[in-house]
Amino acid sequence: MRRLAFLLATLAVTLPPAGGLSAQSADPLPSWNEGPTKQQIVSFVEAVTDADSPDFVPEAERIAVFDNDGTLWAEQPMYIQLAFAIDRLHTLAKEKPELKEKEPYRSILNGDLKSLAAGGEHAILEVLMATHADTTTDQFSAIVADWLETARHPKTDRPYTGMVYQPMLELLAYLRASGFKTFIVSGGGVAFMRVFSEKAYGIPPEQVIGSTIVTKFEMRASGPVLVRLPKIDFIDDKEGKPVGINRNIGRRPIAAFGNSDGDLQMLQWTTAGPGRRLGAIVHHTDAEREWAYDRDSHIGRLDKALDEGRNDGWTIIDMKQDWAQVFPPRN
């Protein structure tokens, strides 16, 4: 009888309660260090999911939006999509040697990225158009998928999908387990992100909002296709983010996560809604495990949003202090 009681007691501690692990019984955020940041996040989620709380939010309205570059995965030493564009330019130059004679392509193909940086947004857009258009949507997805299979990050030598942040993966899963729908709202190209969003983050293509180029329906002998044209349709950055959220989601999120001034308006729009809200900023403070940058960085500049975040009580996630682990373990 004492053995049975012992057995039962053991089962009681080791087995999760009926209905699976609840947020209470196991730490849903093991890669987050204990402290005010983690506490703010957990306290928000518990408040909006507790039917007896004055802050309760019905499940259908639990929308959380996440920037991608620098918020869900690394963006240094350059945006990953730009690394894709440069690799693709090398491939295209074999088919179209005339690219080698024309700036800004010539410099890039010669490994000189300074001229690209000097050319600013205009030069970058030109490279994006040259490398992201003139295919069908299906062809483009296949090109991105192939690239992700083989490309490696220059610093860590990991596949780029290994450059996602482990604590954010846990946060996404925790929110979904708490009845949230999670969306990406990024300045990056939507057709690029959708290739890996489901596998990398558990976010399906229809919950990815991003910048778009114009696509055109064409009936070919082989059947209908959508052709990607070298023309900007929509830039999902800064003021564009609330616009994109409204266009694709049609209701205001109750939680938003960003890391740069490009996320400022999305954070303002989200946190200005009625009821309890969570605005959070990933602050890159860890030069050792990742990178440390904010106000002076060309990539992911965080200046106004950091000031406003501190003033308005947004949660500032200090990567060095708050994250026990940055990247997932290598396979």
Next chain:
Amino acid sequence: MRRLAFLLATLAVTLPPAGGLSAQSADPLPSWNEGPTKQQIVSFVEAVTDADSPDFVPEAERIAVFDNDGTLWAEQPMYIQLAFAIDRLHTLAKEKPELKEKEPYRSILNGDLKSLAAGGEHAILEVLMATHADTTTDQFSAIVADWLETARHPKTDRPYTGMVYQPMLELLAYLRASGFKTFIVSGGGVAFMRVFSEKAYGIPPEQVIGSTIVTKFEMRASGPVLVRLPKIDFIDDKEGKPVGINRNIGRRPIAAFGNSDGDLQMLQWTTAGPGRRLGAIVHHTDAEREWAYDRDSHIGRLDKALDEGRNDGWTIIDMKQDWAQVFPPRN
């Protein structure tokens, strides 16, 4: 003992099996008459959801898209959104009497809709811009919600949300119970449809794709707003439908339902994908219970899509023959 056996037998027939009613144990489409149309739909759903079937489709890829006007709810004697626009014009004319002096507004305000029809798309667009813009997104939603509360259909005197098709409600629920995500893809305005889509169809705002006008983020003293500008952003009709699907969903649906030539490209795009597909057209053949119209109608013209549907083996839903009931019972 025989009484117990009898009781158990009774329970076995009357109680649903553990896990709830399955599609097999109760007819999920009671308002659909038995016949080839219903059979085609059910056979498609069973094939793509049966893990042992060669046609099996993983749940994440079970995307079904529905046109709205004439497919999910009535579009005669005029598009419901146009009825809203005209009512709104009367309200606005009280605030802005100058509208009464200007065509096409003057004629419409005098009850002359023929000039609107004669003015074609251009006149209709003008009326839509005048009645759908110059508010914030929140204000516009409230205006539509108020209107839906009080407006009544001119023929049936029902609230417009009572003009939804009962068989299509059952179909939407059946598909969702079978692991599908259901989307609206309509030429109608997305901001108009999202006000009622969840309540009327069980389709949340983020699964409604439609035409859009430009919205602009503005920081006001009261906080951030999105302002609706009188400028077309995107027309989600004809060739625009596959484009809108690609932009908002990012994968090709496996089932599409429409009722007019405006749905042709969406049906082509959906049915041209690999694996088993369902393309279906609601054919308005019931002058008694609803309306009968197709090739010669200005509203919901069904001509090319009917021919192509018949040639390509799409399911043609004959409203008169296939639907036991058209509208839900009156409350």
